Amino acid sequence: MPQISIILPTFNVEKYIKKALDSCINQSLKDIEIIVVDDCGSDNSINIAKEEALKDKRIKIIHNKENLGLLAARYQGALYANSPYITFLDPDDTLALNACELALKEIKEANLLRFGFAKIDEMGGGIEENLPDYKNYEGLKNIIEQSSYKYLWNIWGILFKKDFYLHTIKHLSSYKINMAEDLLAFAFLINPSIKTANFIGYFYRINENSLTLKKTKEQLQKNLKDYKEITNIIKNSNLEQFIIKEFSFYLYKEIIKLSYDLNEISYLKYKLLKKKIKFYNFFKKLKHELR
Structure with a gap:
């Protein structure tokens, strides 16, 4: 049984998905599975994933019958996971090659472990590294109560116990929300056993396809x-x-x-x-x- 399942909810990311999959395939922790969730896009993303799956048996592809949106696509991927731990990777981003290994060492008895990320602005803003500003639940609560918004509510950059995630998010999995869906999920995932680790394990890319940049x-x-x-x-x-x-x-x-x-x-x-x-x-x- 693999130790960690990396879940990639996939919708129209053909330009980036090969790099994302490479960052999974080349993890220093080899005992993993890679789950690509086909959320019914219209480009070549899934064909690229299928080509990679022929080369690496750890890659599995599941197909949604219709576009479900990010919340539900992630949940579907978690349902199919065979590992006790899961982590999410948006297919236009990449993981550090030692992310899974380091996170597995750090999580211990916690239900979720947040690690740091680097923001890569492909629109010309450079690279910015971000490490968690708290160590545990009390530290996170203190930051939230100050309304400082220095904490992160992204669901990527976290290693979860699979059973905890599925139990906590189940009632949200039917919502089709395309903005602030991570905020919604993280609000429910905040847990007294939360831990953080001070390493950069995720590379988040800002690109021209980001929903947050569309102003129509x-x-x-x-x-x-x-x-x-x-x-x-x-x-x-x-x-x-x-x-x-x-x-x-x-x-x-x-x-x-x-x-x-x-x-x-x-x-x-x-x-x-x-x-x-x-x-x-x-x-x-x-x-x-x-x-």
Whole structure:
């Protein structure tokens, strides 16, 4: 049985998927499986994956009957995993070649282990390394309560116990959300046993295909719809109050910005709401410093 399953939810990434798969195939930990989830794209991505699978039996390809979106595609990959641990790789990114080996050594009894990443801006912004700003659950809680947003809510760059992930995310797997889906998942995955490790194990690429860079009216409307839906899910959950409060507040800020960009609120109202947010953050920071 493999020790770690690397799951690649795949949709229209033919330009990048070969590099992503190479970073999996060449891991220093050889006892792994590589699961490519075909989420019904229209390009040559899956054919490239099939060619690589002929060369390496550790690569498995599963096919969704229809496009499910990232949350569900990841969940489907985890369902098929044969390892006790899973990690996710977006196919336009790559793993450090020792990522699996180092993460497996560090996770021990934790349900999830976050490690560092390097952001590679292919639009001309260079490379920026990011290591976790906390060591454990209490450190993460402290950062969240300050509304500093120095923590990461990306689901990549984490090694999970598979059973923990499947149990925690199951009720979210039917949602088709294309914006802030990682934020939603991480809100539920925050767990007292969380650990971090100070190594760079993931290379995140910003490229011209990133959804976050698309500013069309249609995309902004979809983003706004997703933020509102995620806010509703979190507010009506049984999560810890500090998670509900701070994640909802972050989403509220994004909803205001998108509403203004779509001309749904006036410039004056937008400015007033921004001042309200600024005062809220100021008094929250002051309260935290006076503890």
